[in-house]
Amino acid sequence: QVQLVESGGGLVQPGGSLRVSCVASGFTVSHYYMSWVREAPGKGLEWVSSINGRGDRRHYDHTVEGRFTISRDNAKNTLYLQMDSLKPEDTALYYCARVRIDGSYYRTNEYDGWGQGTQVTVSS
Numbered sequence: 273q274v275q276l277v278e279s280g281g282g283l284v285q286p287g288g289s290l291r292v293s294c295v296a297s298g299f300t301v302s303h304y305y306m307s308w309v310r311e312a313p314g315k316g317l318e319w320v321s322s323i324n325g326r327g328d329r330r331h332y333d334h335t336v337e338g339r340f341t342i343s344r345d346n347a348k349n350t351l352y353l354q355m356d357s358l359k360p361e362d363t364a365l366y367y368c369a370r371v372r373i374d375g376s377y378y379r380t381n382e383y384d385g386w387g388q389g390t391q392v393t394v395s396s
Contacts (some may be wrong), residue, residue, distance in 0.1 A: 276385055276386060276387035277295050277387055285395070285396050286360060286394055287358065290355050292366055293351070294308075294351040294387055296349045301351075302325045302326070304325055304371060305322055305324050305371035306344060307320070307323075307369045307370075308342060308351075308366060309366075309369055310367065322378065323343065331378070340355050340356070341353070342354075366389060366390050367386055370386075371384075
């Protein structure tokens with residue numbers, strides 16, 4: 273079955289950097305778009321970024337574009353999100369998710385696999 277395990281979250285000061293990772297198993301990762309989604313306290317799910325199976329198409333929400341970089345290593349079945357110039361409003365639980373084979377990468381209700389999340393807190 274689909275398994276996604278995130279890691280790398282933590283506490284970082286504003287302006288700092290952090291890289292979160294997601295190890296996938298149970299499916300051929302190169303066949304799927306993968307996404308990062310976050311959920312801040314009191315808010316709903318927010319799409320952050322997506323990357324296609326080959327890793328040559330990347331998409332970002334406007335709130336993170338230019339600061340975050342999504343990447344993947346299919347040989348290691350791993351998805352990454354490099355987060356730079358972090359702001360307090362980036363504080364959230366970050367989830368790795370698999371986009372349904374016929375789904376749209378920006379629609380979280382068209383995802384069919386989720387990790388447990390990793391907490392990112394940006395605070396001085």
